[in-house]
Amino acid sequence: MEYSVGQTGRVIAARLFEGEDLYESIEQIATKEQVRCAAVLITGGFRKADVVVGPKQEEPKIEPDFRTFTGPGEAFGVGTIYCDDTGPKLHLHAAMGRGGQNLVGCPRGGAKTFLILEVTIVEIVGIEAGRKLDPATGWNLLRVG
Template sequence: MQYSEASIGRIFILRLENGDQIPGTIEKFAKDKQIGSATVLFIGGADKDSKVVVGPEDGSAKDPIPQVNELIGVSEAVGVGTIFVNEDEIPKLHLHSAFGRDGETVTGCTREGIDIWHIGEVIILELINSSAQRRIDPATGFELLEV
């Protein structure tokens, strides 16, 4: 385990609107506001055909291929994640969310693109005085959090 200590800085409340996309909208906001580290809470609606990464097709493969599901209809959504800058000092969102519709739930990473359906509410709690950063891990190729 690795760890880093931080303090809470600014708190932002965002109302995403119909057609806004996660992660792009949140990452652009973080860049514009110079947010280097944060925790993110999300609740709202996700439009049909939004894409969710639900895990690798083969978790034992040397280069796992992500499995991507498209939402088959408008879905209720709730998620939690983090923002940390990468090696290029660009804020990157890592948000996992659960999407529900008609008794079915899909849970996964939003990195392939979630389109907001009418409204998305996001709370960003900025973390300050931390050295945590996303860096490419040579063994996996993943952009992992280093603290």
């Protein structure tokens, strides 16, 4: 385990509009506001999203298993922002649904807003943390300290 203790910095409230991309929008805010570490909350709706629901396979390399969420539907989620070598990167997991169809996972691959998506970014200051390439997985994983 690795950990570091910091404090709450700024709190940013944002509203995404119809069709806006979840990752693109939040990472754009983080870049503009120079947010390096943060917790993220979302509430609202998704028009569509390609969602990682777990590994399709683990060996020899982890391969994500994607499912498509076709909305419009409701969504809420929690995530983090930490920087890699190129800037702030969002990692978020969400639950989304429409009627009796529900899906939980990591919405990637063009997660688009339906009507409104409320975003709260809670900046964390005073810690050293970032995403670094992990040779074993090939993914940029969080490193603290």
